[in-house]
Structure formats: C-alpha cells, structure tokens
Amino acid sequence: MIQVSHLTKFYGPRAAVNDLTFEVKKGEIVGFLGPNGAGKSTTMKILTGFMPASSGSAKIAGYDVFASPLEVKRNIGFLPENPPVYPEMQVQDYLQFAAELHQVPREKLRTAVDHALTKTSLGDVRHRLIGNLSKGFRQRVGLAQALVHNPAILILDEPTVGLDPKQIIEIRELIKGLGGEHTVILSSHILPEVTATCERIIVISKGRIVAEDTIDQLTTRIKKGVIYSLVVKNPDPTGVAAIRNIPGIHTVTQAGPKLVIEVQSGTNEIRDQIIETAVKKEMGVLEFSAEKVSLEEIFLQLTTIETPTQSTGATV
Amino acid sequence: MSPKNVWTIARKDFRTYFSSPIAYIVIAGFMLIMGWMFFYTLSHFEMQSMQYQQFNTGKSPSLTEGIIRPVYGNMNVIFLFLVPFITMRLFAEERKLHTIELLLTSPVRLTEIVLGKFISSFLLILVMLGVTLTYPIILFATGNPELGPIVTSYLGTLLLASCYLSIGILFSSLTENQIVAGSLTFATSLFFWLVNWAAQASGPIWSEILNYLSLIGHYSNFGQGLIDSSDVIYYLSFIGLGLFLTHRVLDSFRWR
Numbered sequence: 235m236i237q238v239s240h241l242t243k244f245y246g247p248r249a250a251v252n253d254l255t256f257e258v259k260k261g262e263i264v265g266f267l268g269p270n271g272a273g274k275s276t277t278m279k280i281l282t283g284f285m286p287a288s289s290g291s292a293k294i295a296g297y298d299v300f301a302s303p304l305e306v307k308r309n310i311g312f313l314p315e316n317p318p319v320y321p322e323m324q325v326q327d328y329l330q331f332a333a334e335l336h337q338v339p340r341e342k343l344r345t346a347v348d349h350a351l352t353k354t355s356l357g358d359v360r361h362r363l364i365g366n367l368s369k370g371f372r373q374r375v376g377l378a379q380a381l382v383h384n385p386a387i388l389i390l391d392e393p394t395v396g397l398d399p400k401q402i403i404e405i406r407e408l409i410k411g412l413g414g415e416h417t418v419i420l421s422s423h424i425l426p427e428v429t430a431t432c433e434r435i436i437v438i439s440k441g442r443i444v445a446e447d448t449i450d451q452l453t454t455r456i457k458k459g460v461i462y463s464l465v466v467k468n469p470d471p472t473g474v475a476a477i478r479n480i481p482g483i484h485t486v487t488q489a490g491p492k493l494v495i496e497v498q499s500g501t502n503e504i505r506d507q508i509i510e511t512a513v514k515k516e517m518g519v520l521e522f523s524a525e526k527v528s529l530e531e532i533f534l535q536l537t538t539i540e541t542p543t544q545s546t547g548a549t550v
Numbered sequence: 551m552s553p554k555n556v557w558t559i560a561r562k563d564f565r566t567y568f569s570s571p572i573a574y575i576v577i578a579g580f581m582l583i584m585g586w587m588f589f590y591t592l593s594h595f596e597m598q599s600m601q602y603q604q605f606n607t608g609k610s611p612s613l614t615e616g617i618i619r620p621v622y623g624n625m626n627v628i629f630l631f632l633v634p635f636i637t638m639r640l641f642a643e644e645r646k647l648h649t650i651e652l653l654l655t656s657p658v659r660l661t662e663i664v665l666g667k668f669i670s671s672f673l674l675i676l677v678m679l680g681v682t683l684t685y686p687i688i689l690f691a692t693g694n695p696e697l698g699p700i701v702t703s704y705l706g707t708l709l710l711a712s713c714y715l716s717i718g719i720l721f722s723s724l725t726e727n728q729i730v731a732g733s734l735t736f737a738t739s740l741f742f743w744l745v746n747w748a749a750q751a752s753g754p755i756w757s758e759i760l761n762y763l764s765l766i767g768h769y770s771n772f773g774q775g776l777i778d779s780s781d782v783i784y785y786l787s788f789i790g791l792g793l794f795l796t797h798r799v800l801d802s803f804r805w806r
C-alpha cells in the first residue's frame with residue numbers, strides 16, 4: 235500500500251530524510267518512531283504530496299507520489315503536525331469543507347461528517363467555533379478531518395499530542411480499530427504511544443531508519459536482556475575494548491565516563507566478569523548498576539547515542 | 551480543472567470574510583465614502599445646472615460628465631485603498647495557520663485553489679459594487695442618464711479592481727504576514743496606477759510603454775462609455791499574470 239524507496243530530502247545542504255526505504259502493507263498499522271528532528275514530519279509531508287523529495291520515490295496505493303499526486307491525495311487522510319483548522323469556522327462546517335475538498339458526493343456529506351464527529355466524540359461541539367476549543371479538541375477536529383472522507387490510507391503525525399490521558403486511550407482505540415480496513419502510519423516520539431497502537435515500528439533517527447521490527451519481536455528479543463551501567467574514573471579505550479570482548483556482551487556504548495553495557499541475559503558470572511575486567515584494567519569503578527532493558531531504553535539507545543564506538547544501530 | 555473544487559474554496563473564503571470584522575469594516579467604509587462622494591457630486595452638479603439655466607453661462611453639464619465619470623473614477627481610487635484589506639489574508643493566513651497543508655494535501659489542483667481565492671475576493675467586490683447600484687437607480691428615478699457609460703463604468707471598475715485583487719493575492723502568497731502582504735499590495739497597486747506620471751518626463755518610446763502599463767490609463771475609455779478591446783485585453787492579462795505568478799510562488803514554496 236505504501237512503498238518508499240531511497241527517499242531523501244535536503245533542506246539546503248542538510249538532509250532531513252536520508253535514504254529511507256520501507257513498505258507498509260494493506261491494513262497494517264505502522265508506527266514511525268523517532269526523537270525530535272528525526273525527519274518524521276518531513277517524510278509524511280512527502281508521502282502526502284505536500285512537498286517533493288530531493289530524490290528517491292514513494293508509491294501510495296500503486297500511484298507515484300510525484301507523478302500522480304491527485305490520485306495519491308484521493309486515497310489519503312492526513313493529520314499534519316499542527317492540526318490544519320480554521321479558528322473562525324464551526325467544527326461541522328469545517329469537516330464539511332474538508333469532505334468537499336476530498337470530493338465526497340453531496341448526498342453523502344452529511345453522513346460523512348456525522349461519522350467523523352461520532353468517531354472522534356465531537357458531537358457535542360459540532361456547532362462551536364474551532365477557535366474557542368481547547369488544544370485537545372482542536373487536535374481531535376484535525377483527526378476527524380483526516381477521517382471524514384473515509385480514506386484507504388491514514389497518515390497521522392503525532393495524533394495524540396495535546397490530549398488528556400482519557401482521550402489518548404480513546405484515540406488509541408480508534409486508531410487500532412482502523413487497522414485491517416485502513417492502512418495507518420502514525421508518528422510519535424514516545425514509545426508507549428506506538429507500542430499501544432501499532433503492530434510494527436520503524437525507528438528513525440537523523441533521517442535514517444535505525445530499526446524496523448514488529449513490537450512482539452522487539453520485545454522478545456530483549457526480554458531477557460539487562461543493561462548495566464558502569465561509571466569509571468578512567469575510561470581508557472583498551473579497558474572498554476576488553477569489556478566489549480567479554481563473551482555474552484551485546485553492546486557497549488560509551489558516553490564520557492559512563493559505559494552502557496547491554497547483555498543478552500544478566501547472570502552473576504557476566505556481572506563479575508565486567509567488574510573484574512574494569513578493576514584489572516585499572517579503570518577505577520565509581521558506580522555499577524543494573525536494570526532491566528525496556529523497549530524505551532532500546533529506543534533511546536537507537537536514537538540518541540552517538541559515539542564512534544556505536545554498534546547498537548546495526549544490531550536490531 | 552474542476553469548477554466544483556474552485557467553488558468549494560471560493561465559498562469557504564467568501565464566508566470567512568463575513569466571520570471576521572474585516573469585510574464589514576471594508577463594506578461600511580466603502581459605503582460611507584461612496585455615499586458621501588455621490589451626494590457631494592450630485593449637489594455640486596445641481597448647483598452647476600442651476601447656474602447654467604439662470605445665466606446661460608458655462609457649459610451644459612451632462613449626467614455622464616458631471617456625475618457618472620467623477621463618481622466611478624473616484625470609486626477606483628477607493629478600491630486602491632480597500633483591496634489590500636480584502637486580499638491580505640487569503641494565502642498569508644492559510645500559511646500562518648498551517649491550513650495550507652490541508653489544501654495542498656487534498657485532491658485539488660493549485661490552479662483551483664488560486665482561482666477559488668480570486669473568485670471569493672471578486673464576489674466581495676461584486677457585493678460592494680452591488681451596493682452602489684443605488685446611485686444609477688437614483689439617477690434614473692430623477693433624471694435621464696445614459697445607460698451605456700454606467701454599464702461600461704461598472705465593467706471597467708470591476709476589471710481594474712480585479713487587477714488590484716490579483717496583485718493582492720500574489721503578495722498574500724509570498725508571506726505569512728498579512729500586514730506585509732497588504733502594504734506591498736498597496737504600494738504595487740499605487741505604482742501601476744501612477745506609472746504614467748513618469749511618462750511625461752521620459753522619451754517618446756518610454757512614455758508610450760509607461761502609459762500602456764498604467765492601470766488607470768486603461769480606464770478612461772470605460773469612463774466615457776467605450777469598450778476598447780485593447781483595454782480589456784490589458785486588464786485580463788494583468789489579472790492572469792498575477793494569478794499565474796501566485797501559482798508559481800505556491801508551487802515553488804513547496805520545493806524549499
């Protein structure tokens with residue numbers, strides 16, 4: 235349903251999106267996960283035909299985004315980063331305008347608007363001016379706008395931003411319910427967001443895909459894993475290398491005096507070995523702690539750590 | 551191109567005029583100034599004709615010369631001031647509110663969006679001109695004016711105001727800031743309006759070119775009840791060029 239191949243977008247000399255290749259199948263809900271500035275919004279703007287890519291290609295519902303933008307746009311519902319709403323319009327009029335822009339036939343306008351209002355629980359505010367609504371409600375109006383023409387593909391840029399916990403749950407349920415019939419791609423920089431709604435996640439950082447897997451697999455892969463954090467006085471490279479060479483150690487990432495060590499399974503043996511090695515190499519252990527690896531940490535590692543010794547990205 | 555899409559956008563923007571105070575202020579200001587001007591011209595004309603009848607001096611005033619030409623001529627000046635307020639928000643606001651993303655990711659063509667915006671502002675001009683139809687009605691009720699110059703004055707005014715609109719829409723697409731868009735619209739319209747002033751001070755070829763470029767220069771025929779196709783072509787090309795450039799601007803700003 236969505237095929238992206240070697241997509242690249244330059245803003246001036248800087249690549250915001252760099253050689254992105256992925257695919258989303260019909261009915262899938264895919265999460266686009268990445269920290270601020272990763273290029274999520276940029277990718278979505280390209281997919282929706284809002285802006286062209288510098289190179290690479292994207293196909294949506296079989297149509298090339300650049301060659302046949304109108305066909306692509308007909309198949310898409312898009313919630314941009316900032317809900318594109320007119321403050322001086324009433325919710326209902328706005329949704330009708332959005333439906334007309336998507337060429338919903340006149341006789342179906344009413345039901346389309348009503349459906350969108352119901353799905354996003356906006357029935358009570360249908361006659362209110364959007365400008366008078368709270369941020370969360372405006373976000374929901376934006377979401378209703380993306381749904382109103384019942385598109386095959388939904389592209390949602392941070393759909394639950396600004397919502398309260400109760401609404402977040404409602405909207406997540408709504409998005410989950412869209413799967414199967416609709417193809418959904420949503421972006422977020424918070425992991426629970428995507429684990430709660432998506433079957434598959436694509437982690438991007440600095441414009442590149444650093445991981446791509448189903449939630450289940452990501453979870454099982456690191457279920458047994460433990461992360462040790464070791465702070466030393468003297469983080470000299472030979473010591474770090476020695477620790478990295480201990481069998482069973484998955485990755486070692488260094489941030490100044492702090493070593494983050496990921497192991498396949500946390501046994502006493504391995505813990506002893508790490509400390510022994512550190513002592514033997516006279517690194518001067520200041521602190522040693524262990525914690526269970528959560529998806530959150532994997533995500534953080536994948537996206538935030540940037541060192542010459544980085545080996546995390548490729549391992550997923 | 552689908553007229554339905556054009557109309558969807560035109561209707562939305564036309565309604566938006568009336569959900570903000572701008573349209574009301576513009577229309578009310580227009581009515582006040584025009585009303586005052588009409589009655590001033592009318593009473594002046596009355597005085598002139600009375601003098602003519604009493605002393606048989608001066609020239610015999612006609613309604614066309616004495617009322618229609620000055621009133622509609624002045625109307626053009628007023629549009630010069632008011633059009634920036636009408637067009638400044640059209641694209642600038644869409645960009646500021648990010649609603650341009652809705653328009654540009656909907657299955658509508660850029661041409662349809664630009665035309666829709668133009669038509670919405672054109673409709674507002676029509677409403678304003680509609681209000682002034684009371685003047686010819688008064689003239690017909692009390693006197694015997696020529697219909698021709700009235701009709702051509704309206705046509706000319708509509709074309710001239712549309713030229714201002716196309717300048718305004720272009721500048722609105724260039725910035726997120728309505729004030730900037732409005733000011734540049736006024737400055738540019740004024741430039742095209744007054745460009746023939748420079749004609750007097752320049753050589754014969756330049757003077758011809760500058761005279762040709764002048765927006766107001768092409769109005770004088772309309773004011774006298776004449777429709778010259780070269781004037782119509784000039785105005786239509788001017789409007790077309792403004793809208794075409796707007797299209798290019800919107801297209802290119804996606805590439806940045």
Ligand SMILES: Nc1ncnc2c1ncn2[C@@H]1O[C@H](COP(=O)(O)OP(=O)(O)OP(=O)(O)O)[C@@H](O)[C@H]1O
Pocket residue numbers: 245250268269270271272273274275276277315423806
């Ligand atoms: N119009 C622009 N001009 C120049 N640089 C831009 C522009 N838009 C985005 N960028 C840059 O491109 C990079 C990716 O931006 P993008 O908005 O796609 O990130 P994101 O993943 O959506 O981040 P966030 O989580 O903050 O929404 C950022 O470094 C940003 O500064």
Ligand SMILES: [Mg+2]
Pocket residue numbers: 274275276315391
């Ligand atoms: Mg973003």
